[in-house]
Amino acid sequence: MxxxxxxxxxxxxxxxxxxxxxxxxxxxxxxxxxxxxxxxxxxxxxxxxxxxxxxxxxxxxxxxxxxxxxSVLPIDVLTDLVRSYTTSAQSVVPQFLAASFEMLREGQSKMMENMATMSGPMASMPGFEALQRQQQIFLRAMMGGWRGAGSGPIPADMDAGTPGGSAGAGGVDDAQDMAEIRRQLAELQKRISRL
Known part of the structure; x- marks a missing residue:
């Protein structure tokens, strides 16, 4: 519909x-x-x-x-947003933020599609499934609920729990994975805000 x-x-x-x-x-x-x-x-x-x-x-x-x-917005980003209201960056920040989120929306379905079709030599590497599962959890956390032109819902076979399946009783593992992903994301956001 x-x-x-x-x-x-x-x-x-x-x-x-x-x-x-x-x-x-x-x-x-x-x-x-x-x-x-x-x-x-x-x-x-x-x-x-x-x-x-x-x-x-x-x-x-x-x-x-x-x-x-x-929390989605780190303190550094919030601080920079407050600063942008009193600087000449005020005119640039809205376009930058809009473009950044548009890139994320456009990339969402492409990344999920690529992950769903990954096969070949990489798929047989030890630990590949765990890495793929972490990427899926990360993408669901980052993109969950986002809708935009050119992006659709995350495919049903890419549920947060396991590669190619729905979330099961692995709640503890998923929570640990999410905690690690959040830590890594916070580190990335700190690096980006320093640029």
Whole structure:
């Protein structure tokens, strides 16, 4: 089923409650975050003034996730973002961030496709399956829920648990793998922020 082309319109009432015009019910910030993870575009407007409040609410969603320990943005990146508001970089940063995320979205399906079709001499190397599984977990963590032009859902046969299969009882191994991947990602982000 194709996603609707029009953004989902959410109206904010004077009471600050958010009203989903599509389903005629009230929604929370978590509901809005879920819509976005499912690939929907969302537009939030003030009912009385008609002002577009989307940016404000998206930032609030990000702040709530960050405050719950679901950190995606390292301190260095947040610090650089704050600095960009007071420098000439302010005009360059939005385009850079948009281009960076677009590259990630475009690369998502290509990387998953390549991993799914890997065969030949590399596939018979010792440890190849473990490496492939770590890459899949990393990509799911990084790209989970992201949708964009040219990217689709992660193939069902590339579930987080095992290569070519769905997640099983290996929760402890997956958690250890994720902890290691997060550590490596944080290290990479530190290096990038120093550039």
């Amino acid at each position: 194709a996603a609707p082309t029009e953004p989902l319109l959410i109206k904010r009432y004077a009471s600050r409650r958010l009203y989903n015009t599509e389903t005629s019910d009230y929604v929370t910030l978590e509901d809005i975050a879920r819509f976005i993870r499912e690939g929907r575009e969302v537009k939030i407007v003030d009912l009385k003034s008609g002002d577009d409040l989307t940016r404000q609410y998206l930032l609030q969603i990000i702040a709530e996730h960050e405050s719950r320990g679901e």
